[in-house]
Amino acid sequence: MLLILLLIFLSAVFMFVNRKTAQVMSGLPSSEGTKKMSDEDIKAYANKKVSASQVRLEVYPVVTLESSKASLYIHNVPSNKVGxxxxxxxxxxQKIGQTGLIKPSYEVDTITISSQLAEGNHKGRIQLVFYDLSTEKQVGKTSVAVSIEVKRE
Structure with a gap:
């Protein structure tokens, strides 16, 4: 009986120590590293309509890491209503890197990475966090599976 109580106690301590607390997000990240889409690209999307409750994603599923930079492609289409x-x-x-705020009609192709991976191919994911631009509050998130190719110079 004492052994069972000890196991229950140790399990409770383990669960308490390893719990993750939720972070409340407010405010917008900086838009550093983004660039404005060309007028031609914007016109191509002008006829595509998306309701305010929908988000169109454009993420290339291959990320290339070289040195301290990651080459990727994330495009926030002009018809989206969220950052x-x-x-x-x-x-x-483990988080490797992140973009700043990508507003509608902006895209990112390079980010600075904060940790290194061994050379070769790895699985990973890009988590997209959505922000209402008028209230500056997080309104949703989703993840896209990616392949991470690490190249050494």
Whole structure:
């Protein structure tokens, strides 16, 4: 009986120590590293309509890491009504890097990475966090599976 109580106690301590607290997000990330889409690209999307409750995603599923930079493609189409922030995670769910705020009609092709992976191919994901631009509050998020190719110079 004492052994069972000890196991229950140790399990409770383990669960308490390893719990994750939720972060409340407010305010917008900076838009550093984004660039305005060309007028031609914007016109191509002008006829595509998306309701305010929908988000159209454009994420290329291959990320290339070289040195301290990651080459990727994330495009917030002009018809979207929300800003996006992309966060790159490795296969162990450790954050590797992130973009600033990507407003509608903006895109990102390079980010600075904060940790290194071994050379070769890895699985990962890009988490997209959506922000209402008028209230500056997070309104949703989703993840896209990606392949991470690490190249050494």
């Amino acid at each position: 996006q922030q992309a966060i790159l995670y490795d296969e162990k769910d």
